[in-house]
Amino acid sequence: MIQYVSIVLMLIGIYGLLIDRNIIKIIVALNIFEVGLNIFIVSVGFVSGGVAPILTSVNSNSALIYVDPLPQALVLTSIVIGLGTTALALAIARKMYNAYNSLDLDEIGGMDND
Amino acid sequence: MTNPVLLIVVPLLLAFLSVALKNNKKQLLFIAAVFNVVGVFIIENGSYVIGGFRAPYGINLNLDAYSHLAVLVINILFLLIITMSNEKTKEFSTVLLVALAGLNGMLLTGDLFNLFVFLEIVSITGYILSTESKKYKYSFNYLILGTIGSGLYLFGLIILYAIFGSLNMADISFKMLSYDTGKLVVPIFLMFIGLAVEAKLIPFNGWVRGVYGNANSLIGSLFASVYAGTILFVFGRVFGQVLVLSEYLVAVFVAIGVITLIAGEVAAFSKNKIREILLFSSIAQSGLVALLFVTGLIFPTVLQLLNNIITKAVMFTIAGKISDDADTDEADKLKGIFANNKIIGVSFTVSALSLIGLPLFYGFYSKINLLLGLFSKINYFVAAFILLATIIEGAYFIRLLVKLWTPGEEGKESNIKFVTDRKVEFDFNKKVIAFMLSLIILLAGISPSLVKTNLFAMNKLLNEENPSYMFELKGGM
Amino acid sequence: MNIMNFIYAFLLLVFVFLFQTSITGINRKVMARLQRRRGPKWYQQFIDIFKAMSKSSTTHGWIFDFGVIMALGGIMATTILIPIGPFKAFADVDNIFIVSYLLAVGMLGMAMSASGSGNPWASIGVSRALTNMLAYDVPFMVLIVSFIYAFKTSSLSGFAALQQGAGILGWNFFRFPLGGIVALICLQGMLGKKPFDSFIAPAEIASGPMVEYGGRHLGMLFLLHEFSTFIEVSIIVHIFFGGGATPLEFMVKYALLYTFMNIISGVFPRFKIDQAVKFYYKVPLALAFIQGLIIIFTGLGVS
């Protein structure tokens, strides 16, 4: 179920990328896409009825079902990378605003044939 | 055994240092590049576990014939390019150091998620480098597409992980052998899109024109040669060796490759600016290399890839320099520019002819090899398309060369008085290295056995019929 | 090939000169009668030639002279190749291709000389003459090729010999009527008679190539004209009318054919040069191809 939600989130992000002309909105859409992706990654590790794969005094029985811990590690990395990208994107957006005095791609663009 | 992780770690370390030692950034970059080139000759093939977990649970580096050749070429080219465009490196030293680490990581890693991380690192350095031209909207375009691409790659990768429970290349490869690959179309295709954005395959490469078309001598040649080379080596690793492709996917990928090849050449034919011609030629070459990798030909593809990236390093450096100095790179405004820069002209010419694949140049050797490979696989149509592309390629490169060498009006004899009055001064570094590279291209073309025995001696696997590194190292398992 | 051959050759030239010039004279008379005139005497042509030769003349440089010499030399050499009935000055040289290409030497010399005069009328005439040649020669040669294929010979005397002995109906003209018609049309073009005489059109381009000539040059060109007429008509007589078992038979056939062509010429107006080309490439060429295909694929008429 959660996987469908994540895919819907990704599609919303892509929809935003397709129709938005505002740079900031595009960056937001990109982030929505990434969030959807990250949720998907986490969801992969979910095992119904599983417990956290940590050896504690409560559940030291190795026969128990554990959830997969790896996707959580992966998603951490992914989030960090997403953060970096967003930061860079915002920096570029600021530069663009300085350079073109606009945040609208249609206004900035129109030079497709150059 | 010398651990190849040094190739990644040392540049990264120096990158942090360079933030502190602002005044010596340039030297640090140079040191790292030289270190890596030396290091490439010291490291030995094998699987190296990183972090103490044994593969397939932990991350490992795979240094086999294929990746060894790749890091060798990429590091040498990196060194040569930053030396050629020495005057431009200061501003971007830190970024370049990170990029060097990322590039080596991409080539060496034996883990698909690790590959994603390095890919992102390299991409981010790419976005930053592309801002040099101050054309921010192109950088922004590149950033969005690159992020989407690597997002899709990750998406596909995670699905694979969900199916096989592993991220190790060799492990996945083995598991796929006993799996119905027809069911893996979606994840593999998502990964393909992810890499295709960076590898410049049509239609995922909208960013290329803006970024390559405005890059200066340093960044253009880095993108076209080092970045493109790396991503294609990785592409060959993932789609040529690791993933087992169903026939349906092979057909689709080959089709995309062929479309990229032809469309790229045709687009290049319609261009007049030197850098645009070169960038579309790069796109076409990427398509060619990608489709050959997918077809399962490794050795000839690597030859062709080397041909592409070595010649592009020379040509993009020259084209970038010309447009830096002359304020334009339109061939019509640069008539006869080589008349005053003969050495550079010869280097450019040799590179272009080699890229077309004319005899006596290295490119001919790779072209013959890839044709032999295709014919042995009864791939007549692909071969025919490649030859068709060669015709178009020859036409526009010769047109460009003729413009740049022989100024003159139609109907009047070529004369020095028609030479453009735009001046371009090439420095010593560019002349020497470009000429040296063209000499290598020439020598390798006249005597390909030279290449075969020296460069490829350590690369015996590539000479075999059906190379798969998986069976050599087993991913360190 | 010895000295006797050359003596024969010389005699042949003299004979052809006398014979053809007389025929031309007679034809002038015939033509005059056709046009209800009295006409000159039959030997008027001799008088014209010798008179021209005896007059002084002007020259426009060495090529002007050389061209005339080359033209007459080439045409006389070609004349030597032509067998008269069974009589040949040299053996094995009456190959149709040799004849037609050697003929071209004379034409070229004449054209050179005319252009060398520097007079544009001459050049215009030459341009028309050459265009005319392109028109009439091609259908004729197509015809000849099919004949060579059928008869396995390409010599004039060879063609003639194959037709002799079967009477009039053995002549190629009757065995291959389509080809015969083509040949006659082409002959008219070769001779430069109406309706294909636009290249010398006197009133329009001042006689074309001849405009600058006078005196000995003109006299030699008169000679040239007689010889080339002889060559062209003889080719047709040999290939289509059975040549001649005796020189006399040949001469009679020759005279009749020449007169016939002249009479046709007397009743026609003149084609423009492009009209001539169009005509030759429409009618005679098509007929020649049809005849050729008939010969090659059905063998009809070959025997």
Place this chain on the structure above:
Amino acid sequence: MDFNALILFMVFSAVLSYLVSKSNIKLGAYSTILFSLISLIILFLGRNNIGNEFSLLYMNFRVTAIGWYFSLIMILIYSMTAFFNPYWMEKILYPSSYNFLYLFSLAATVGLFFAADLITLFIFWEVVVWSSTFIVPLGKSRKAAVVYFTISSIGSMATLFAIMFVYSKSGTFDINEAFKFLASEPLTATFVFFTFITAGLTKIGIFPFHIWLPLAHGNAPHTFSPVLSGGLVKMGAFIAYLSVGILPAYKAFSTSMTIMGIPFQIYLLMVLGAISIVVGTLMAIKQDDVKKLIAYSSVANGGYILIGILMMDQVTFAGSLMHIFNHAIASAAAFLTIAAIAHRTKTTKISELGGMIHKMPVSYVVYLISIISLAGIPPMGGFVSKWLIVQGLASKGLIFIAFAAFFGSIGSFLYVFRPLAGLFLGQLAPKYENIKPSTLVMKIPMVILASMSVFFGIFPKYLLETIGEIQTSIGIDPIMINGDTITTINGVLNTNKVAAIFGFGFVISLMIFLVLPKSRKVGLMDTYTSAEFIYTPELYHYANSFYAPFERLYKNHPSVEKFLGKFAVKTEELGILVNSLFFSHKPSVTVLWVMAIATLIFLGGVDI
């Protein structure tokens, strides 16, 4: 001397000539003469090398009789043309590179003719193409080089495809072995035949690949046009020979439909050859630039050569081989005379010249002899070869091909006469009143080539005996020649006799001329002008659109140039389309593509 030493010598002489030119341009140009002459002598004396095999690097060579013959022609043309190089050194932009490429392409052609395997053949083929491509733009047109290279690479890529295909089937590159398996596979053989011969067709300039000849020959530096037309075009003939001689075409096609005894595959190409003759002739007739005119005549003559080679029989093949030689020397000589004139007058346009005979008589005579040979008029060499070709065609009854042959033959009178009338004869413009005749060094090659045309026209046996040996070596009946009498099924030709008769006629004519009263010399303007007063020689010179009425008949002809021009425009438009479809600067376009393709794949991939 061994021929591997010869090839090495030629390569090093190219480098040496470059170095010499760097220090002294003139000396470098003279070195090209010296080196090419030395190569010529070595090759000529080294005939006993025929049959030898040797290798250099990864390339294998085998000296064959026909290869020897072709290389002899090639080096002859190169060495003769080299005499003109010294006079163009100041005019050419890169003289040292020119000298280098000049000798280098020569070395490559020789390598090509001696190639023992297909890869060697292809390597030298391409080397010749690119080395000559860089010489062409030094002349008058940049576009010419591009068109030349593009058309050439269309051919060479098709040939490369055939080579690879043959290799994948037979497993060998050896020229003699690789094609053998085709003898029993007519369908494959048809495919290989057509793809392999394409390079030859492009090089000879067979319709529809003829468009590069007028561009490249007409605009190349004046010293390189003779080489292009006389020499490099003949490489195509060599490929054509390989495609019917070595590739067992007649054997492989023995079961296919025949037209007059010729398999239709071969007949098809002969028709192309015939079309080239007609097109070349018609286009040559209307050219104003002499160099373009001769270039189109090369197209027409290429048609004869192709037809002859494709016949692969006793008479026509011999005629074709002889025509290769005759056309080489004649067209080279013609181009050289034009170069000599351009050297003084700076133009090659007929309409801008006139009366050159009064200033350059030697060039005139050489040109005259060459064009007589080109047009196939006795007693020049061209007559013998055309006679043989026509005899061969007639004996097979190929009337449609023969039609083209005659059309080209008689049409050639038209176009060869145009420069004669417009450029050499006619009125001399006052601005050329003071030009000097060509230099002695220039006269040497022109006179040599012209006398060769005459010599081989009168004594063809020296050539035909060699050709007979070639025919024997490739297993067809040699041409029958006894003394100076050439015998074919349908007729005999004794060139001595014809020449003697011609001489006899000429002597009589000369005597008549001398006996008659002397004439008075007058100026060129002293002519009949219909009582007009004309003082401007240029206006009194008929050289523009010489055959205007005839040209009008086909002025609206379709042309390959126009078609290809449109095609190039379409390609560029396609490029722009690709550009706007895929290379938008807005991310949304590419994202849309990504989604569209992904959706398609999902739809297609799910049910697989």
